[in-house]
Amino acid sequence: MANQLCIVLDFGGQYNQLIARRVRECGVYCEIKRFDTPLEEIKALDPMGIIFTGGPNSVYDETSPHIAKEYFDLGIPTLGICYGCQLMAYTLGGTVESCTKSEYGKIEITQTGGKLFKGVPEKNIVWMSHTDFVSGLPEGFDVKAISEDCPCAAFECPERKLYAVQFHPEVTHSQFGKLILHNFLYDVCGFTGDWVMDDFIETTVAKLRERIGDKKVILGLSGGVDSSVAAGLLSRAVGRQLTCVFVDQGLMRKDEGDFVEETFTKLFDMNFVRVNCKDKFLAALKGVTDPEKKRKIIGTEFYNVFWNKIREQGADGFFAQGTIYPDRIESGKGNKAGQGSTAVIKTHHNMVEMPSDIQFEGVIEPLGDLFKDEVRAVGEKLGIPHELVWRQPFPGPGLGVRIIGEITEEKIKILQEADAVFRDEIRKSGIENELKQFFAVLPDVRTVGVMGDHRTYDHLIAIRAVTTDDFMTADWARIPYDVLARVSNRLCNEVEHVNRVVYDITSKPPGTVEWE
Numbered sequence: 213m214a215n216q217l218c219i220v221l222d223f224g225g226q227y228n229q230l231i232a233r234r235v236r237e238c239g240v241y242c243e244i245k246r247f248d249t250p251l252e253e254i255k256a257l258d259p260m261g262i263i264f265t266g267g268p269n270s271v272y273d274e275t276s277p278h279i280a281k282e283y284f285d286l287g288i289p290t291l292g293i294c295y296g297c298q299l300m301a302y303t304l305g306g307t308v309e310s311c312t313k314s315e316y317g318k319i320e321i322t323q324t325g326g327k328l329f330k331g332v333p334e335k336n337i338v339w340m341s342h343t344d345f346v347s348g349l350p351e352g353f354d355v356k357a358i359s360e361d362c363p364c365a366a367f368e369c370p371e372r373k374l375y376a377v378q379f380h381p382e383v384t385h386s387q388f389g390k391l392i393l394h395n396f397l398y399d400v401c402g403f404t405g406d407w408v409m410d411d412f413i414e415t416t417v418a419k420l421r422e423r424i425g426d427k428k429v430i431l432g433l434s435g436g437v438d439s440s441v442a443a444g445l446l447s448r449a450v451g452r453q454l455t456c457v458f459v460d461q462g463l464m465r466k467d468e469g470d471f472v473e474e475t476f477t478k479l480f481d482m483n484f485v486r487v488n489c490k491d492k493f494l495a496a497l498k499g500v501t502d503p504e505k506k507r508k509i510i511g512t513e514f515y516n517v518f519w520n521k522i523r524e525q526g527a528d529g530f531f532a533q534g535t536i537y538p539d540r541i542e543s544g545k546g547n548k549a550g551q552g553s554t555a556v557i558k559t560h561h562n563m564v565e566m567p568s569d570i571q572f573e574g575v576i577e578p579l580g581d582l583f584k585d586e587v588r589a590v591g592e593k594l595g596i597p598h599e600l601v602w603r604q605p606f607p608g609p610g611l612g613v614r615i616i617g618e619i620t621e622e623k624i625k626i627l628q629e630a631d632a633v634f635r636d637e638i639r640k641s642g643i644e645n646e647l648k649q650f651f652a653v654l655p656d657v658r659t660v661g662v663m664g665d666h667r668t669y670d671h672l673i674a675i676r677a678v679t680t681d682d683f684m685t686a687d688w689a690r691i692p693y694d695v696l697a698r699v700s701n702r703l704c705n706e707v708e709h710v711n712r713v714v715y716d717i718t719s720k721p722p723g724t725v726e727w728e
């Protein structure tokens with residue numbers, strides 16, 4: 213049976229995916245749709261509730277996203293957030309004005325009851341970010357919360373099941389934000405919370421079995437979270453009808469290729485094909501120092517090897533990949549991916565075309581409806597090791613973007629060893645969970661040092677550790693000095709050809725997380 217559906221209607225705000233994730237965290241399945249989705253289409257989807265997102269615009273600007281007044285006659289319980297709240301008021305005859313003082317950040321509101329605020333203290337903190345505000349309500353609406361500068365921080369018309377908040381309940385800075393969303397979903401819309409990961413595994417496995425029948429499936433496994441979890445699900449569904457192709461270009465972290473192979477061959481029933489092609493990559497990269505050229509060569513070689521392996525195996529049956537919901541939204545395929553044989557293939561940062569001579573019966577994307585944290589939850593339930601499920605992002609070109617200048621076998625070895633020591637020390641110092649990503653870089657720099665009585669002239673290692681919410685911006689992590697001291701000590705003592713260590717204290721922007 214299909215899950216009960218909540219729609220997040222996207223008006224261009226920055227937190228739209230976050231709203232959808234929060235709704236899912238409340239046990240309610242939800243999808244993001246564009247604000248201009250035709251009303252007929254919305255009706256046909258039969259949502260039990262709709263949330264209007266925020267957006268950067270002003271409702272008075274004609275080019276801003278608007279919604280037809282008839283929408284409000286559909287009788288679907290609706291929550292407007294920020295711009296969505298202003299739009300609801302404006303469309304129904306209320307007034308919206310520019311604030312004399314924008315409200316931004318954590319703001320105290322006083323609430324005066326109503327379904328949204330059940331269980332929420334009278335005074336509580338919410339996250340505001342707006343320059344317009346609702347100054348007059350449409351007929352039939354009542355104010356349900358105010359702040360010092362915002363006379364209509366929340367309002368409602370329960371008869372029409374319309375609710376609105378000027379603040380952002382989806383952001384964790386809103387103290388009771390999740391409860392407010394929960395109240396809307398359960399008490400206003402009547403959702404029962406039928407979106408649970410156990411059911412997801414069961415129903416997906418059943419659907420996969422039905423679709424695949426006795427045919428074969430090929431999946432490109434990178435060792436990243438998404439493709440690993442997709443492999444786990446497919447293996448549970450069709451066992452040895454699944455072949456996973458793992459291309460090891462020799463640019464993985466220390467022992468990582470072996471770890472991936474061991475995990476999947478030991479834990480799961482499937483055919484595992486590992487293609488070791490380090491030498492081919494090194495030959496193609498010989499003498500190349502330009503970062504973009506290096507990336508391009510690594511990407512092109514990867515796909516040459518991958519497609520050739522698939523030609524060799526035979527494009528028989530289905531092609532599967534670990535596309536997740538945000539990939540689909542970002543590539544504009546949000547409404548239709550996962551069906552039919554789209555020949556656009558997910559890669560590390562972009563989508564590539566499948567060569568025209570390779571024709572599968574269809575493309576399978578078992579995780580196409582899930583957010584990353586849901587993928588991780590499924591991975592844990594499937595018994596994929598914690599280490600893999602909670603793996604940090606690792607760039608597609610691997611250590612190739614962390615070795616500055618020409619990539620050589622010797623440099624790969626130095627960096628792999630240095631990176632392993634750095635990781636080990638961070639793990640031991642107990643701060644691993646505070647860091648979103650950390651790794652070593654091998655800049656193309658040698659410096660003079662002294663070891664015992666000898667002068668050395670050897671490699672410099674840079675270490676990088678960042679904290680971030682979304683990797684769009686990042687800050688360098690304030691690793692305690694004594695941890696840095698141990699890392700530096702161990703790198704110089706344990707890793708051959710390293711005689712100096714620096715810590716990268718650049719945030720993003722202006723830097724990027726990776727060095728190339």
Ligand code: XMP
Nearest residue numbers: 560561605606607608609649683724725726
């Ligand atoms: P930057 O360096 O752009 O990195 O600040 C942001 C995040 O993206 C990762 N990254 C990549 N991931 N293929 C990937 O799959 C790539 O080519 C790539 N380049 C950067 C990076 O590790 C960080 O988490």
